[in-house]
Each structure stands twice: as C-alpha cells, then as structure tokens.
Amino acid sequence: MRTLEMAVGTTLPELVIPLTPTLIISTALATRDFTPVHHDVEIARAQGSQDIFLNILTTMGLMERFVTDWAGPEALIRGINVKLGVPAYAGDTLTFTGTVAERDGDIGTVDVRGTVSLGAHATGTVRFSL
Amino acid sequence: MTDLHDLAAKVIAEGEGPRLPTPSPVDRTTIRHWTEAMGDTNPRYQGPDAIAPPAMIQVWSMDGLNGRKRTRAPLDDLLDALDAAGYTGVVATNCEHIYHRPLVPGEELTSATRTTDMTGLKKTALGDGYFVTWQVTWYAQDEPVAEMIFRLLKFRPREERSPSEGRKPYPLRPAVNRDTEFFWEGARSGELRIQKCGDCGELRHPPGPVCPSCRSVKRTYAVAAGTGVVYSYVVHHNPPVPGRETPFVVAVVELPEGVRIVGNVVDCAPAEVEIGMPVRVTFREMDDELTLPLWTPGES
Numbered sequence: 001m002r003t004l005e006m007a008v009g010t011t012l013p014e015l016v017i018p019l020t021p022t023l024i025i026s027t028a029l030a031t032r033d034f035t036p037v038h039h040d041v042e043i044a045r046a047q048g049s050q051d052i053f054l055n056i057l058t059t060m061g062l063m064e065r066f067v068t069d070w071a072g073p074e075a076l077i078r079g080i081n082v083k084l085g086v087p088a089y090a091g092d093t094l095t096f097t098g099t100v101a102e103r104d105g106d107i108g109t110v111d112v113r114g115t116v117s118l119g120a121h122a123t124g125t126v127r128f129s130l
Numbered sequence: 131m132t133d134l135h136d137l138a139a140k141v142i143a144e145g146e147g148p149r150l151p152t153p154s155p156v157d158r159t160t161i162r163h164w165t166e167a168m169g170d171t172n173p174r175y176q177g178p179d180a181i182a183p184p185a186m187i188q189v190w191s192m193d194g195l196n197g198r199k200r201t202r203a204p205l206d207d208l209l210d211a212l213d214a215a216g217y218t219g220v221v222a223t224n225c226e227h228i229y230h231r232p233l234v235p236g237e238e239l240t241s242a243t244r245t246t247d248m249t250g251l252k253k254t255a256l257g258d259g260y261f262v263t264w265q266v267t268w269y270a271q272d273e274p275v276a277e278m279i280f281r282l283l284k285f286r287p288r289e290e291r292s293p294s295e296g297r298k299p300y301p302l303r304p305a306v307n308r309d310t311e312f313f314w315e316g317a318r319s320g321e322l323r324i325q326k327c328g329d330c331g332e333l334r335h336p337p338g339p340v341c342p343s344c345r346s347v348k349r350t351y352a353v354a355a356g357t358g359v360v361y362s363y364v365v366h367h368n369p370p371v372p373g374r375e376t377p378f379v380v381a382v383v384e385l386p387e388g389v390r391i392v393g394n395v396v397d398c399a400p401a402e403v404e405i406g407m408p409v410r411v412t413f414r415e416m417d418d419e420l421t422l423p424l425w426t427p428g429e430s
Contacts, residue, residue: 023167030167032160032192056225057188058168064185065170073174077184081226 006071008103012110015066015096019116024052024090031057041090054088059114059122066096067110067126075128078107082124092116098126106130133350134260137211138248141204149240149269150201152190156182156237164189181232187268187276188227191241205245205264209284216319217259217284224263224281231275239275241268246279259285300416301372309337312351317421322354322411324389335389356411357428358383361390365400373416379403383425397426 017023021041028038033055036043044052064077088094095115102109106129114122154160161182165175168183175183233239243266250260263281267274306314309325316323324333327341328348340347363381370376379395381403395403396412410428415421 017169026167030160030163031186031189032154032194034195056222057185057192060185060188060225060227061164061168061170061183064183065168065172068170068172068174073172076174076232077229079226079228080185081224083224084222 006100006103006108008100010100012066012070012096012098012100015062015069017062017094017096019054019088019090019092019094021052021090024054024058027058027061028055031055031061033057049087049089051089051091053090054094054121056084059084059088062094062096063112063114063122063124063126066098066112066114067128070098071108071128071130074130075108076130077126077128079127080124082122084122085120086116086118088114088116088121089118092118094121101125134208134211134215134250135248137208138245138262141208141245142247144204144245146242146244146267147203148201149242152239152241152268153192153194154190156190156233156235156239158235160189161186161235181234184229184232184276185227187229187233188266188278190239190268191266203243205243205262208245208248208262212260212262212284214319215315216286219256219259219285219287220282221256221285222280222282223261224279226279228277228279229275230273230277233270233275237270239268239270241266247281252283254283254285256283257285257288259283298417300420302374303420309339309349313337314421316351316353317413317423320413322356322391322423323351324354324385324387324391326350326352333387333389335391352387354385354387354411358385358391358409358411358425360384360395360403360405360407360409360425362405363395363403365403381409381425383409391423393423393425395425395427402427 025039037047038052038055041052060080063080068075096112098110098112100108101111108128110126112124112126161175164186174181243264245264247263248260251258261281261283266278268276313323324335325337326333327346328350329346330344332341332343333352361382361384363379365377365379367377377400379400381395382390382392384390408428409425411423412426413421414424
C-alpha cells in the first residue's frame with residue numbers, strides 16, 4: 001500500500017507551521033543555536049530584520065519532519081539539499097508542500113518547498129530509504 | 131591579501147582540517163528537546179532503540195551559549211579577508227546534508243572542515259559578493275557518518291538611501307582595472323593601499339602590472355599608515371573642472387612608506403598649503419560608487 005502511495009507524482013499532505021515566537025526560540029535553543037537574531041527581537045531589528053527568524057538547523061529539521069510525517073517511521077532520511085530563500089519571521093506561517101520526484105526501489109526523493117508570506121523560504125529535495 | 135582568489139586557492143589547497151571532537155555526544159535529552167521543539171512525533175526517535183533524527187547532525191557540533199575556544203581554521207582567514215575587503219554582509223544560500231547511517235545515543239563524534247570553493251565577484255540582488263562553500267564531515271572513530279555542504283554569500287551591503295537622497299554620479303571616474311581595482315576597493319573600505327611587489331617587496335605607486343625593480347608580475351599591497359607630507363603642489367584656477375569648484379589644490383604627497391601619491395588637499399584654504407606640510411588621508415564618498423582618498427592638514 002505504501003508503495004502505491006509513494007509513486008512519482010504523489011503529493012504530500014501540507015505541513016503548516018505557525019511561526020510563533022515560542023516556536024522560533026524553542027527550536028533555536030533545541031538546536032543549540034544561541035545567535036541573538038533567533039531569540040532577541042530588539043537585536044534582530046537593530047540588524048535590519050523585521051523580527052526574530054527561524055535558524056537554518058530548524059529549517060533542515062522541519063523538512064525532515066515534513067517527509068517522515070508522511071512516509072512514516074519506516075522511512076529513514078538519507079539526505080536533505082536546500083536552497084535557502086527569504087527569512088521565516090516570527091508572526092508568519094511556514095507551509096511545506098511536496099511531491100515525490102523520484103522512486104527507485106527502496107529509495108525515494110521528494111521535492112519540497114517551504115513558503116512564507118515573503119516567498120520561498122526553502123526549496124530543495126529530501127532523500128529517504130525504506 | 132592582494133587577491134582574494136589567491137587566498138581562497140591556498141585555503142582550498144590545505145584540504146580537510148583536523149578532526150575535532152564535537153562538544154556533545156549524541157544523547158537522549160538533546161534529542162527529546164529537539165523533537166519537542168520541532169513537533170516531530172516520529173516513534174523512531176524514542177524508546178530503547180531510538181536513533182537520533184538525522185537532521186540533528188549539526189546540533190552535535192554547536193558551541194552552545196558561551197561558545198568554546200575553537201581552533202582558528204583556514205576558512206576563518208578567508209572570511210576575515212572578505213570582511214576586510216568590504217564584503218561584510220553574510221547570507222547562507224545552500225545547505226546540504228548527506229547521512230551515511232543513523233546515529234544512536236552515546237556515540238561520540240569528531241568533525242573536520244574543508245573549504246571547497248569560492249566563486250565571484252558576482253552581482254547579486256543584495257550587492258556584489260563572493261560565494262564560499264565548505265564541507266564538514268562527521269566521523270565515528272574513523273567512519274564518516276554524515277556530511278554537510280554549506281554555501282554562503284559574503285556581499286558588500288548596498289548603502290540604503292531613499293531615491294530622493296540618491297547622489298548624482300560624480301562626473302569624473304578613475305580608470306579601474308585589474309591593476310588598480312585593489313586601490314579603489316581599499317578607498318571604499320577606508321584603506322590607503324599601496325601596490326607591493328609579491329617577490330622583492332618593493333612598494334610602487336601608481337599601480338602597474340610589472341615591478342620596475344625586479345620585473346616580477348606577482349602583485350600584492352601594503353596598507354599605508356595614512357600620513358604624509360606635501361612634496362609639491364599646484365593651485366588649480368582654470369580651466370573649470372566638472373564637479374569641482376575652483377580654486378583647488380592638487381598635491382604630490384610623500385608617504386613615510388617611501389612612495390608619492392597625487393591627491394587633493396582639502397579642508398583648508400589653498401593659500402595655507404605649503405611644501406613640507408604634514409597631511410593625513412581622509413576618504414570621501416563622491417557618489418554611490420566612488421570613494422576618493424583626499425588629504426587634510428595633519429599633525430607632524
């Protein structure tokens with residue numbers, strides 16, 4: 001049944017992440033990233049950002065989650081390749097969409113796009129094996 | 131460094147740096163904090179047979195709140211040189227992870243970094259800059275378990291100015307080419323750069339392709355102290371020069387480094403200028419792109 005669901009062209013269920021300050025800060029600290037722009041709004045604004053924003057380690061983690069939420073625990077993530085775009089600021093919403101791009105036996109690749117109101121935050125691929 | 135590409139080539143040639151232990155081993159508590167924060171309920175990351183979420187790989191290398199004493203890597207020299215050349219802006223553009231196998235709690239890792247590429251100068255929406263790529267490999271004992279390829283753009287931030295404040299382009303342009311680019315780049319970042327032979331070390335100005343002393347084409351530069359004395363000068367009254375108000379002073383300034391350089395003396399009346407007068411360099415933005423080194427009266 002899984003095999004059928006994972007055919008090339010299959011669309012993954014959207015993952016919608018409301019970017020609350022709590023989410024931005026707790027993920028930054030859980031990834032051991034203490035850079036102030038990820039938790040201190042005054043410093044972030046002083047550096048030209050509109051608010052605190054998601055760190056890259058979290059973007060990678062959420063892309064992984066997007067695929068395993070859909071593929072289930074049997075799927076093991078083998079690689080993530082991301083082109084980084086606009087910042088994901090607190091107060092915005094990050095929406096992941098994706099489709100299965102390649103399938104070769106137990107290996108699959110999903111094209112993933114994480115979008116915020118400013119545009120594409122992360123565009124890339126997640127590779128998994130079953 | 132004269133040439134950023136030369137430095138990049140040197141840093142790339144150094145290959146993989148030493149394998150350094152990551153600050154924390156793979157551990158359950160950090161995994162639990164991470165899965166909670168990410169909202170990731172994958173059962174594979176829980177229980178006695180838990181694996182670490184593969185995307186956590188870089189977490190094990192993070193220095194933490196107070197940082198730690200990190201050995202300076204060649205990559206740091208390259209990033210510092212880009213800062214010094216005015217490419218102070220930074221934005222990550224690409225991040226790739228490759229996981230060779232899952233990690234389990236208790237594993238101790240080391241990681242090693244190599245710089246793999248620098249391309250530029252590129253025009254980007256943020257400003258002109260260089261893309262720098264490096265690769266980190268994580269090891270469990272001698273087994274490579276994961277890799278990260280990371281690319282960032284070091285760019286020269288555009289000066290923010292509303293259209294009404296935009297300056298008119300200064301009508302006179304210097305000849306900027308491969309021989310002289312370092313000089314004008316230096317002026318923009320507040321450095322008076324004097325060309326220096328890469329072989330015999332002799333300073334020369336104005337810049338040119340070949341050392342007049344030893345005929346070497348290897349070029350580098352030194353940053354001058356920015357002081358000098360008026361060696362000679364003229365006061366220009368006529369003809370009118372676009373973009374300038376007459377009269378103005380054109381001086382030959384002798385630097386303590388041993389070369390002479392032509393420039394305007396400003397911030398004093400032309401009648402006050404005299405031979406032997408101590409002067410100090412000042413950098414003036416003539417328009418959005420051009421910064422000229424000028425000379426003001428200075429202490430002896």
